[in-house]
Amino acid sequence: MAPVLSFTGRGLYCPAGDFHIDPLRPVDRALITHGHADHARPGHGAYLASEGAAPAIRHRLGDIRIETLPFGTRHRIGDATVSFHPAGHLPGSAQIRVEAGGEVWVVSGDYKTGADGLSEPFEPVRCHAFITECTFGLPVFRWRPQAEVMAEIDAWWAENRAAGRVTVLGAYSLGKAQRLLAGIDATAGPVLAHGAVEAMNAVLRAQGCRLPETLPLTPETRGRDHPGALVIVPPSAMDGAWTRRMGPVSTGFASGWMQLRGVRRRRSMDRGFVLSDHADWDGLNSAIRATGAERVFATHGYTEVFRRWLESQGYDAAVVEHGAERGAGLEDGE
Amino acid sequence: MKRFARLFDALDRTTRTSAKTAALAAYLGEAPEEDRLWAIALLSGRRPKRAVTAGKLRDWAAEHAGLPAWLVEESYPVVGDLAETIALILPPPQRSEERSLSGWMAWLETLRPLEDEARKAAIREAWDGLPATDRLVFNKLLTGGFRVGVSQKLVTRALAQATGIEEPRLAHRLMGDWTPATTTYDRLILEDDPQDRLSRPYPFCLAHPLEEPGALGLPGDWLAEWKWDGIRGQMIRRGGELYLWSRGEELVTARFPDFAPLLDHLPDGTVIDGEILAWDSAAQRPLPFAQLQKRLGRKTVPKKLLAEAPARLLAYDLLEAGGRDLRERPLAERRDRLAALLGGLPPEVPLGPSPALGFDSWEALEDLRATARERRAEGLMLKRAGSPYHAGRKRGDWWKWKLDPLTVDAVMIYAQAGHGRRATLYTDFTFAVWDGDALVPFAKAYSGLSDAEFAEITRWVRQNALQRFGPVRQVPPQHVFEIAFEGIQESPRHKSGIALRFPRMLRWRRDKPAAEANTLADLQALLRRHG
Ligand SMILES: [Zn+2]
Ligand SMILES: [Zn+2]
Numbered sequence: 001m002a003p004v005l006s007f008t009g010r011g012l013y014c015p016a017g018d019f020h021i022d023p024l025r026p027v028d029r030a031l032i033t034h035g036h037a038d039h040a041r042p043g044h045g046a047y048l049a050s051e052g053a054a055p056a057i058r059h060r061l062g063d064i065r066i067e068t069l070p071f072g073t074r075h076r077i078g079d080a081t082v083s084f085h086p087a088g089h090l091p092g093s094a095q096i097r098v099e100a101g102g103e104v105w106v107v108s109g110d111y112k113t114g115a116d117g118l119s120e121p122f123e124p125v126r127c128h129a130f131i132t133e134c135t136f137g138l139p140v141f142r143w144r145p146q147a148e149v150m151a152e153i154d155a156w157w158a159e160n161r162a163a164g165r166v167t168v169l170g171a172y173s174l175g176k177a178q179r180l181l182a183g184i185d186a187t188a189g190p191v192l193a194h195g196a197v198e199a200m201n202a203v204l205r206a207q208g209c210r211l212p213e214t215l216p217l218t219p220e221t222r223g224r225d226h227p228g229a230l231v232i233v234p235p236s237a238m239d240g241a242w243t244r245r246m247g248p249v250s251t252g253f254a255s256g257w258m259q260l261r262g263v264r265r266r267r268s269m270d271r272g273f274v275l276s277d278h279a280d281w282d283g284l285n286s287a288i289r290a291t292g293a294e295r296v297f298a299t300h301g302y303t304e305v306f307r308r309w310l311e312s313q314g315y316d317a318a319v320v321e322h323g324a325e326r327g328a329g330l331e332d333g334e
Numbered sequence: 335m336k337r338f339a340r341l342f343d344a345l346d347r348t349t350r351t352s353a354k355t356a357a358l359a360a361y362l363g364e365a366p367e368e369d370r371l372w373a374i375a376l377l378s379g380r381r382p383k384r385a386v387t388a389g390k391l392r393d394w395a396a397e398h399a400g401l402p403a404w405l406v407e408e409s410y411p412v413v414g415d416l417a418e419t420i421a422l423i424l425p426p427p428q429r430s431e432e433r434s435l436s437g438w439m440a441w442l443e444t445l446r447p448l449e450d451e452a453r454k455a456a457i458r459e460a461w462d463g464l465p466a467t468d469r470l471v472f473n474k475l476l477t478g479g480f481r482v483g484v485s486q487k488l489v490t491r492a493l494a495q496a497t498g499i500e501e502p503r504l505a506h507r508l509m510g511d512w513t514p515a516t517t518t519y520d521r522l523i524l525e526d527d528p529q530d531r532l533s534r535p536y537p538f539c540l541a542h543p544l545e546e547p548g549a550l551g552l553p554g555d556w557l558a559e560w561k562w563d564g565i566r567g568q569m570i571r572r573g574g575e576l577y578l579w580s581r582g583e584e585l586v587t588a589r590f591p592d593f594a595p596l597l598d599h600l601p602d603g604t605v606i607d608g609e610i611l612a613w614d615s616a617a618q619r620p621l622p623f624a625q626l627q628k629r630l631g632r633k634t635v636p637k638k639l640l641a642e643a644p645a646r647l648l649a650y651d652l653l654e655a656g657g658r659d660l661r662e663r664p665l666a667e668r669r670d671r672l673a674a675l676l677g678g679l680p681p682e683v684p685l686g687p688s689p690a691l692g693f694d695s696w697e698a699l700e701d702l703r704a705t706a707r708e709r710r711a712e713g714l715m716l717k718r719a720g721s722p723y724h725a726g727r728k729r730g731d732w733w734k735w736k737l738d739p740l741t742v743d744a745v746m747i748y749a750q751a752g753h754g755r756r757a758t759l760y761t762d763f764t765f766a767v768w769d770g771d772a773l774v775p776f777a778k779a780y781s782g783l784s785d786a787e788f789a790e791i792t793r794w795v796r797q798n799a800l801q802r803f804g805p806v807r808q809v810p811p812q813h814v815f816e817i818a819f820e821g822i823q824e825s826p827r828h829k830s831g832i833a834l835r836f837p838r839m840l841r842w843r844r845d846k847p848a849a850e851a852n853t854l855a856d857l858q859a860l861l862r863r864h865g
Contacts, residue, residue: 138408139405139406139422140422140423141422142422260413261413262413262414266758302408308404
């Protein structure tokens with residue numbers, strides 16, 4: 001019997017239902033875990049996503065044919081049954097459960113196990129085989145509670161306000177930016193959002209996410225008009241020309257990679273905050289255990305090392321092989 | 335140790351010198367005295383011998399964290415720092431214990447006599463009591479090495495801010511081989527103990543590299559001499575004793591008994607700046623650096639080596655005469671007094687002047703420079719005739735005008751990730767030359783490419799690695815790099831039989847196929863000419 005999912009040059013493929021999951025190249029029918037660019041790509045014939053993930057996917061990809069499913073609802077495609085389950089990575093982000101010929105496989109997509117106050121919390125799904133991401137699949141990555149990190153950011157912002165500096169915080173525009181907005185004490189001062197972030201704020205607000213009020217950062221924005229402001233910007237815009245209009249600034253960045261001093265220094269920010277939308281070492285291990293799966297496939301990160309670890313823990317473990325290796329340690333669009 | 339951990343974090347977090355200086359000055363203003371002294375010692379490279387090897391520490395940490403050793407080993411290249419890797423994998427502390435920096439340094443001493451098992455138990459117990467933030471610093475104390483971009487100059491400046499004492503005086507007080515065990519903060523920094531002062535060298539005056547002398551003005555305002563390829567040193571005769579210091583602030587008197595007779599010939603209160611060389615008295619020129627290196631490896635020198643590679647000091651400058659500090663006097667005057675002093679010495683003593691070179695135009699000097707290698711020099715030094723002897727590196731008065739390096743085109747065969755800042759890039763490469771059909775490794779290099787080039791080669795290594803040996807990747811012999819180096823010598827320890835001095839990548843030869851890289855025979859020819 002054919003496996004429920006196979007690994008092809010186009011990505012994960014389900015022969016029983018004739019569809020792909022987060023495909024790498026254009027296909028007829030694509031199931032998408034969430035709206036990040038390395039998962040939701042343009043050019044597919046038809047899209048299927050969770051209700052909560054669809055708005056961001058639509059916003060990013062424009063005019064596409066997309067259907068949605070609520071979390072937990074079973075849906076038949078050919079000889080396969082699929083359903084979406086919360087991955088806790090960002091609002092609407094899903095794991096995808098695929099059942100065919102009496103066997104259940106689950107594709108984790110990107111996930112984290114700690115609650116972030118905004119995304120639907122990660123839900124373990126029992127399965128025979130689990131395809132897990134392992135972006136931070138090394139024991140050096142362990143996150144502190146979100147509340148502590150948010151308090152650190154609040155304290156840094158307060159310090160900057162007292163010193164008359166504008167606070168510039170870098171974060172990915174979908175997910176991390178909103179998580180920060182929801183987690184910090186946004187009443188402490190004016191909060192400005194860069195265009196890309198503000199657009200995503202609008203998408204998520206429209207689907208019911210409660211976010212504090214933000215002001216758009218425009219070419220007219222001057223630092224002196226917003227004393228003590230916090231500006232949230234995507235990483236690519238952190239040293240744009242706009243910073244010169246802000247007056248004295250302090251820069252920070254929020255990402256799991258900030259755990260490493262070497263990466264912090266290479267970023268040459270004033271501050272690095274360890275905050276990730278991916279599971280840490282303990283999160284990965286507990287999530288895998290909770291699925292009850294005997295077979296585990298590692299993808300998206302330190303796959304070979306993580307596979308060897310899983311094998312030493314008694315799993316039938318393998319690496320998802322398709323296309324080029326994603327470089328370990330490269331910035332991940334979390 | 336919380337306070338020191340905070341200082342470490344503050345120094346590590348910023349690349350701005352002013353912020354580092356302020357953080358260190360604040361620490362020096364508030365920390366207990368014995369901690370201050372340790373902080374200064376550690377930041378100026380005076381670290382105690384490591385209490386445990388890196389390999390053992392890694393294994394013990396793995397055991398403590400309940401992880402297989404191989405997994406910790408795989409994590410290390412991602413982090414790029416062993417102390418940090420260990421700090422990150424350890425389980426949360428069981429209790430909280432506060433001990434001062436000097437308290438921990440004393441604790442380290444108690445580890446030394448212990449058997450491995452006892453040492454392991456002591457370290458694991460310590461880990462359990464340390465908050466996560468202090469563990470990194472603690473591990474650094476165990477493994478030695480505090481590279482946080484703090485120069486001696488920065489330490490001096492911060493200390494000046496904290497104490498109100500002028501920088502040059504502090505720079506002088508911090509010289510020498512003191513350790514917190516041999517002195518106190520009061521004695522070293524505040525009182526300036528006269529006994530310590532006797533042996534203490536002056537801060538060395540250092541030169542900036544020069545590309546081209548045209549902009550220096552009139553040749554007549556400058557003094558030129560060879561830049562010798564030995565060890566910069568300071569010879570001190572004070573209080574009836576002779577002291578020889580290397581630029582690394584190491585007292586090397588005992589390693590060079592050759593100089594002992596000078597005690598009888600130099601007047602008390604004399605300090606000479608010069609170059610320590612292994613000397614070929616028949617040819618009246620230095621022996622290759624390799625000969626001198628043989629002597630450096632040993633604390634006591636066998637007679638045979640003393641005869642084969644006798645040491646000589648070629649004097650550049652006179653810093654003190656008759657107990658008077660001459661550093662503010664113009665160089666021309668200091669050189670005159672040096673000549674007078676050396677002129678009175680009998681010919682058999684191992685001390686002579688580094689001759690001043692006559693030249694009337696920059697072109698003439700350039701011709702002279704081209705002959706440096708034949709004289710076993712690295713190039714020329716240019717010093718302004720009216721200049722004082724500065725403390726440290728100050729732009730404008732002293733220049734080093736080195737020869738262009740020797741180069742070969744070599745094939746990259748292994749790559750390894752860098753450390754610290756470069757932990758996520760492949761930056762450490764092994765290079766080979768052809769020996770028939772085989773590639774023979776002969777050098778490692780990790781500097782000289784741009785960030786963009788390192789990023790590009792990193793992508794290529796990831797996609798093309800043939801085999802892995804721990805953190806090392808074997809790659810297809812495809813890319814050619816021009817490798818520059820300062821010297822070449824015979825080395826039976828290397829597969830190629832050759833060792834290079836200061837190899838680095840000059841440029842990526844994208845235009846050259848691997849087959850056109852240099853051969854072992856080419857290297858051997860360079861060895862015959864320049865070795
Ligand atoms: Zn992803
Ligand atoms: Zn994602």
